[in-house]
Amino acid sequence: MTREDAPSFHFGRRAKLTYVVMLVPALLLLFASLYPFLQGILTALTNRKLYLPDAKFIGLGNFEALANTAVFWTALSNTLIYTALVVIIQIPLGLGIALLLDVPTRLRGFFRTTVVLPLLVPPVVAGLMWKTMMQPQSGVLNWLLQSVGLPPFSWLTDPATAMISVVLIDTWVFTPFAVIILLAGLQSVPTDIEEAARVDGANAWQVFRLIRLPWLLPYIVLVALFRVADSLKALEIIYATTRGGPLNATRTLHIMAYEEAYRWSSLGKAMAIVFVLWVICYLISGLLLGFWHKQEKARHAA
Amino acid sequence: MRLERALPRLGRSALLAVAYAALAFFVLFPIVWILMMSFKDFGDIIAYPPRFLFTPTLANFEEILLGSAAEQAAGETPEFLHNLLNSIIISGGAVIVSALIGVPAAFALARGVLRGSVHIRFTFLSFRFAPELAIILPLFVIYKQVGLYDSYVGMILVNQLITLPLVILITTGFFREIPIEIEEAAVLDGAGIWMTLTKVLVPIVMPGIASAMIIAFIFSWNNLVFGLVLAGGETRPVTVGILQAMTFDQIKWGLMAAAAMVAAVPGMIAAVWFQKQIIRGLTLGAVK
Numbered sequence: 001m002t003r004e005d006a007p008s009f010h011f012g013r014r015a016k017l018t019y020v021v022m023l024v025p026a027l028l029l030l031f032a033s034l035y036p037f038l039q040g041i042l043t044a045l046t047n048r049k050l051y052l053p054d055a056k057f058i059g060l061g062n063f064e065a066l067a068n069t070a071v072f073w074t075a076l077s078n079t080l081i082y083t084a085l086v087v088i089i090q091i092p093l094g095l096g097i098a099l100l101l102d103v104p105t106r107l108r109g110f111f112r113t114t115v116v117l118p119l120l121v122p123p124v125v126a127g128l129m130w131k132t133m134m135q136p137q138s139g140v141l142n143w144l145l146q147s148v149g150l151p152p153f154s155w156l157t158d159p160a161t162a163m164i165s166v167v168l169i170d171t172w173v174f175t176p177f178a179v180i181i182l183l184a185g186l187q188s189v190p191t192d193i194e195e196a197a198r199v200d201g202a203n204a205w206q207v208f209r210l211i212r213l214p215w216l217l218p219y220i221v222l223v224a225l226f227r228v229a230d231s232l233k234a235l236e237i238i239y240a241t242t243r244g245g246p247l248n249a250t251r252t253l254h255i256m257a258y259e260e261a262y263r264w265s266s267l268g269k270a271m272a273i274v275f276v277l278w279v280i281c282y283l284i285s286g287l288l289l290g291f292w293h294k295q296e297k298a299r300h301a302a
Numbered sequence: 303m304r305l306e307r308a309l310p311r312l313g314r315s316a317l318l319a320v321a322y323a324a325l326a327f328f329v330l331f332p333i334v335w336i337l338m339m340s341f342k343d344f345g346d347i348i349a350y351p352p353r354f355l356f357t358p359t360l361a362n363f364e365e366i367l368l369g370s371a372a373e374q375a376a377g378e379t380p381e382f383l384h385n386l387l388n389s390i391i392i393s394g395g396a397v398i399v400s401a402l403i404g405v406p407a408a409f410a411l412a413r414g415v416l417r418g419s420v421h422i423r424f425t426f427l428s429f430r431f432a433p434e435l436a437i438i439l440p441l442f443v444i445y446k447q448v449g450l451y452d453s454y455v456g457m458i459l460v461n462q463l464i465t466l467p468l469v470i471l472i473t474t475g476f477f478r479e480i481p482i483e484i485e486e487a488a489v490l491d492g493a494g495i496w497m498t499l500t501k502v503l504v505p506i507v508m509p510g511i512a513s514a515m516i517i518a519f520i521f522s523w524n525n526l527v528f529g530l531v532l533a534g535g536e537t538r539p540v541t542v543g544i545l546q547a548m549t550f551d552q553i554k555w556g557l558m559a560a561a562a563m564v565a566a567v568p569g570m571i572a573a574v575w576f577q578k579q580i581i582r583g584l585t586l587g588a589v590k
Contacts, residue, residue, distance in 0.1 A: 018495045019413065022406035023422070026470060029403065029462055030429060036440035037432075043440060050443075100321050107322060113577045114329055120569025120580075121333075122524035124541045125562045128548060129336045132555055140335055140352045172332065177584075184585040233433040236526045240545060257435050262531075267439065274436045285431040 044271035050261055055268065062272035072273070074248050075256040078163070079277070082252060083231040085167045086174070087224055093171065094178025094223065095216075099208075101179065102186045112183075119176040127240030130169045131156060156242050159249035166250050169237050174230070178223045185219030186212065218295040225288040232281050253277040333566075340559035347555050362560035382561055385543030391454055392539055393522040396461035397469075397515050404469035405511060409499055411470065412477035429467055434527045437463065442531050452534035460528050465518035472517065475586030476510030477503065510586075513579035520569050540565045 044062055048055035066072040101111055118126065133141045134155035142152040155165045189212055197207050235254040238244065244251035244259065251259075253273055261270035339347055341358035369380035411422060441460060442451070450456030480503060488498040504511070529539040538546075544561045547554070572580055 015495055019410040022410040025403045026407035026466060027422070029466060030425070033429070033437050033441075033463060036437050036444055039444070040436055040440035043443075097325060100318070100325065103318065105318065111322065111325065112581070113574060114326065116573045116577060116581065117333065117570065118329060120520055120524075120573050121566045122526070122541050122569070124524075124526045124545055125565050126332075128544065128558055129332050129562055132339070132558070133332060133335060138348060138350050138352075143350070143352050172328070180581055180584055229431040235434075239526065239530075254433055254435060257433075257439075258530075261435075261439055267443070270435070270439060274433055274439065277433045278436050281431055281433060285428075 040271045041275060043268055044275045046268045047266075048268040048271075050265035050267045058268070062269045063276075065269065066272055066276070071248055071251065071256065075251045075253045075273075076276075078248075078250060079232060079234070079252040079254075079280075081163065082167060082170075082234055082250075083228055085164070086170055086227055086231040089167065089171055090175045090178050090227055091220060091223060094175050095182055095220070097175070097179045098182035098186055101183055115179055116176050118173050119180075121173065123173055123236040124240040126173045127169055127237040130165075130172070131241045134165060157246060159247045162242055162246055162249040166234075166238050166241055169241065170231070170234065173237070174227065177226065181219055181223050182216060185216045189215045218292055218299065221288060221292045221295060225285060225292060228288060229281055229285045232284065233277065253280075336559045336562055339555060340563045342556060342559075344556060362556040363564075366557055366561050366564065382540070382543055382547065382564075385538050385540045386564065388454075388533075388537050389523055389540040392457045392461060392537065393465075393519050395454065395458040396465045396522050397519045399458060400462060400465040400469040400518055401511065401515055404466050404514075405473055405504065406499065408470045408473035409477050409503065412474045429463060434463075435531075438527060438531045445532055451532060452536050454537055457528065457533055457537050457539075460532055461522045461525070463528075464522050464525060468518040468521060469511075469514045472514035472583045472586050473507065473511055476507045476514075480506055509579060510583070513576060513583040516572050516576055517580060517583050520572055523568050 043055075045057060045059060046055040047058050047061070097115065101108060101115065121129075133139050136142060136152065136154055136157055139155070141155070145152055154161050156162050194207055194211055197211055202210070233254045234252050235258065238250050238252060238255050239258070242250045244255045254277060257270045257273040257277065260266050260273060338354070338356075340362050341360070342353070342356055343359050343361060346353050346356040366380060366382040368374065369378060369383075373380050438460070445451040445456050450459070484502065484506070485498055488502045493501065523539075524541065525539075526541045526545070529537075529542040530545075533539060533542065540561075544558070544565055547561065548558055
């Protein structure tokens with residue numbers, strides 16, 4: 001946003017210099033992190049071990065080795081499955097909760113406070129909390145299932161159910177983010193349009209589908225952007241619960257990179273994995289960001 | 303006739319009640335359950351079926367905050383308390399540095415008089431979308447070389463990756479909401495840009511800056527990866543400490559529960575006390 005109506009003192013050469021001075025420390029600090037980042041890309045082209053400074057340039061050797069490793073492809077598909085599940089579950093759920101909290105009732109204030117809580121709990125702590133509850137033998141979740149007549153679930157201990165279990169924990173922690181953003185979106189829906197539609201005889205569903213949903217679209221894209229980017233690099237909840245197991249069922253690229261560096265001390269290979277992940281993150285979030293930008297522009301033009 | 307109209311309304315409120323109950327259960331049950339566990343002794347924890355009624359004990363909190371019997375006898379600081387202090391120093395330090403650097407930067411961006419301000423803002427945002435290890439793993443090697451590994455300075459510096467973009471993005475949103483006439487008035491009175499910023503604008507946006515700092519503090523406090531890779535025994539933060547305690551001793555659920563509750567305290571307090579500002583800050587940081 002540029003301010004064309006800004007008074008002239010904002011454009012004086014000295015003033016401009018002041019603004020630059022104000023920005024420089026922050027830019028320096030953030031761009032300093034480009035140095036390790038570039039160093040990392042170079043490291044991906046070597047056989048560098050974590051604690052041995054001597055390394056040989058091996059070109060794309062690490063990437064070739066990865067392409068021939070079955071676990072790498074498993075981790076890649078796990079990463080994408082995790083992200084897809086997160087988006088498919090959390091956006092509709094978040095939208096539902098936001099709509100619920102938008103209904104004026106006496107309990108609304110209390111619930112708006114409550115619903116934020118999980119987002120502010122450290123994800124590692126959330127992971128440990130749920131891991132405790134998900135114990136197959138003595139955990140409270142299986143007890144709850146059985147007390148309503150359902151069979152027990154194997155949660156994190158079975159390769160078939162581990163992925164959906166970590167996604168459930170992720171959903172507990174991060175759905176509030178979707179709720180907050182979508183609620184802000186709902187509150188910005190112009191009421192006069194909604195009123196006009198109601199006067200014209202539109203029912204609740206039509207008002208939702210024809211007015212609220214299109215208005216919310218940029219907000220939904222924004223939630224998708226943040227949730228996709230965070231899920232692609234999912235690490236903390238998985239690290240606190242399964243560490244990629246059982247049988248690689250929850251091994252994502254980020255987890256695999258960490259293990260490669262600290263368990264097998266192959267820093268070069270770890271950086272190659274991270275680089276692949278970075279490219280995926282960059283492309284997908286760039287795509288969503290562009291989509292969001294277009295929608296915002298369209299709205300402001302309208 | 304009246305019944306016909308009342309029935310759907312009754313159905314609607316029943317549906318709302320069920321939805322609210324389900325939501326409350328999903329959100330609160332894990333927290334309440336672990337909170338209860340933190341006050342249970344070993345027998346009550348491993349009991350099956352799970353016990354909802356029990357005689358509470360403070361033993362778990364005593365052990366993590368005051369030390370085990372052995373630690374107390376040896377006069378050692380309990381490891382968890384040490385981790386807790388580290389987290390306070392690191393996240394507190396990181397947020398102060400970010401505020402000092404980020405607030406002027408946010409002001410400059412909010413005024414948008416520099417070419418490419420939008421791009422600069424997106425650059426700040428894009429740091430959030432990169433996988434942490436892309437920067438942290440090479441940084442581990444660099445920190446080892448220059449002696450910043452396992453140091454408060456090193457940890458505060460690396461936490462800028464979380465706190466600085468948050469402070470800048472959120473505060474920019476708050477600065478934008480100030481009408482430019484206020485600045486014009488200050489300038490007409492002969493104040494320079496710095497003077498206008500520090501004496502006039504910062505006091506106005508102080509609540510915004512405070513909520514940005516609280517949010518940044520919580521997300522820095524909650525982070526695991528930085529501490530996992532870049533901190534050793536001296537500066538290990540609470541998120542790493544709690545995980546290590548768990549790995550070494552799988553059975554001590556009570557201690558884990560107590561530690562989890564203590565580690566979640568900053569977020570909980572913020573959620574309850576500063577709820578409005580936090581939601582506003584989070585929204586501004588993401589949306590604008």
